[in-house]
Amino acid sequence: MSASLIFLIVVALAAVGFVLGRGRAMASAGGDIRNLHSLPSYYAFNVALSALVPALILLVVWLIAQPALIENRVQSMIPQDRYADRGELSLIMSDVRRVADGLDLAVERDALTREEASSIRTEFTDVRSRLADIGVALGSDVDRTTLTAAQRYRALNATGNAIRNALVILAALAGLGLSLWKTNHEFRARNSVEKVVMALLIGAASLAILTTVGIVLSLIFNTVEFFKLYPAMDFFFGTTWSPSFGGGSELGILPLFWGTFYISLIALAVAVPIGLFAAVYLSEYASPYVRGFAKPLLEVLAGIPTIVYGLFALLTVGPLLVSVFGEQGGLGWMQGGTAVMTAGLVMGIMLIPFVSSLSDDIINSVPQSMRDGSLGLGATKSETIRQVVLPAALPGIVGAVLLAASRAIGETMIVVLGAGAAARLSLNPFDAMTTVTAKIVSQLTGDADFASPEALVAFALGMTLFVITLALNVFALWIVRTYREQYE
Incomplete structure (x- = not known):
């Protein structure tokens, strides 16, 4: 399942939690809203947010971390004699990702089976022409190292997606169940919801700061690399x-x-x-x-x-x-x-x-x-x-x-x-x-x-x-x- 489908499932669970939370709160109060500590909507939002927020946080963190981890694992498969610096390694990895995406597209369009995509070899198949037949253009022939790395990339990506989907849905179900278990007429639902909203507001305010920090750090690191190669005095005071x-x-x-x-x-x-x-x-x-x-x-x-x-x-x-x-x-x-x-x-x-x-x-x-x-x-x-x-x-x-x-x-x-x-x-x-x-x-x-x-x-x-x-x-x-x- 794709990340967008998982997102929709989590939203659906939150909507179900909204209805269940309100109903459970009213039931615990004997149907009399005056017996509740908070308004019924607070109980509903508490259950919905408990299902939604942890699952979405896990999903976002996973989407950010998984590509970096897979990239690092696949890079270790590239022999060091294939590249001289990080720039050449980046070009090789872009070819690996392009071949991996092409294999996924071939499986999706039934041009290859899953087993064929995982076991195809350059010695027996012209991978470039096979992918060109389904509209995937590659700039050069696919060698054995690139194909093996691409197949490993696909396998790690598929495994990571499966684990991600299971954990995100489990997090949503756990949050929904725990919040429903806590819901009763004495539970301070308004305080709980306001804490979550406050945390979201702080996160939104921090996002702009963290973005600025990230931009500045990226500039600083690359600027330092530049001044290792070129004199700072010539850069700041040069007239040509x-x-x-x-x-x-x-x-x-x-x-x-x-x-x-x-x-x-x-x-x-x-x-x-x-x-x-x-x-x-x-x-x-x-x-x-x-x-x-x-x-x-x-x-x-x-x-x-x-x-x-x-x-x-x-x-x-x-x-x-x-x-x-x-x-x-x-x-x-x-x-x-x-x-x-x-x-x-x-x-x-x-x-x-x-x-x-x-x-x-x-x-x-x-x-x-x-x-x-x-x-x-x-x-x-x-x-x-x-x-x-x-x-x-x-x-x-x-x-x-x-x-x-x-x-x-x-x-x-x-x-x-x-x-x-x-x-x-x-x-x-x-x-x-x-x-x-x-x-x-x-x-x-x-x-x-x-x-x-x-x-x-x-x-x-x-x-x-x-x-x-x-x-x-x-x-x-x-x-x-x-x-x-x-x-x-």
Whole structure:
């Protein structure tokens, strides 16, 4: 049985437990709800959760642990002379998994029996052609080692699935039976259910933290591996970016960091004033009719895919800037449509709804009594906005600008299509440049050897971006706290 079917069985057992738990509680109270410690629904939910939660936890843990354990067991079957490093071993294991999946598909479509799939040999059968007949394409011939490992992979996977299914169903039945045994009119079902709900809430809150920790650790480990192969001083202070998988690479981050900073600065210079002015107008001056029409229209910009913005930069904004600042316009500043200014302007347009929508919500949350007090003291509407409303909303506005800055730093498609791929240090906004995120994509695409510094540098670039963004957030929090101390 598949994991989805097991999940449905557990849910069905929980539903049965819900009905049985309510009925048992009412029976123990003699049918009088006043004799129960908790409401009948709490008894029902207690039994349902007792059947559902332990079984689902076991199922999730098993689904995470089983592939790793099987992979480790099967890897030990691969002779060490077949691979030189972890990268080649990963490629061999991907072939093993592909053959194992192909054998499973062949059994499912009756092209092979289970016995044939387990006993087939490369000496007597062309496994590649047999699997190709059912639509499984393999890049190379299947040798004896790969086939044996794939068959072992299938056997371990089938055994693990059978044990998983039995244990998950037993856990659900045990939880259901134990909770029904405890159910009586004196049982504190509400307290039990609230503890489970509290644990689920804590787990949900912890999941985001653990995800962040996992991301950071993966970046750190691969960054450390990179700096074992490439000098840190050359990476952080090098002014040339010239990767070469054949060797002799120069991987200086300064040109990439400068391109990221330059494009983000232009984008924020476009988005922050326009977005903030739009927010002030919509919240303080616009009529309800205009606001109801203009705000959703502004927020449509946030739903446009970034690839569309990239095409807009490549096909519209770039040629328009060339016609003004290029040779045709007589200035000769711009040689092509891909430039820092092109990507910055389009990215700024993309960021306008982030700044305007968040700033509008923050400005609207300022108490009306503050506006009334300012107007009552004789201030004009513009003075009230400038000296009362905006200072009170400043922490939220700073958060909106930070969100826009983070989005600008992490943007990729607009940069790839609008700014070009040249890594250079230049003050001319009409030159083509590139950013850190664009180079992370380029370094991790293609036939990259993940044991080489040219591939591992992507993780070092990501770690550098993470540290820079974290520093910006800490600095912004310090500014907000200092500001609040002055005004509260």
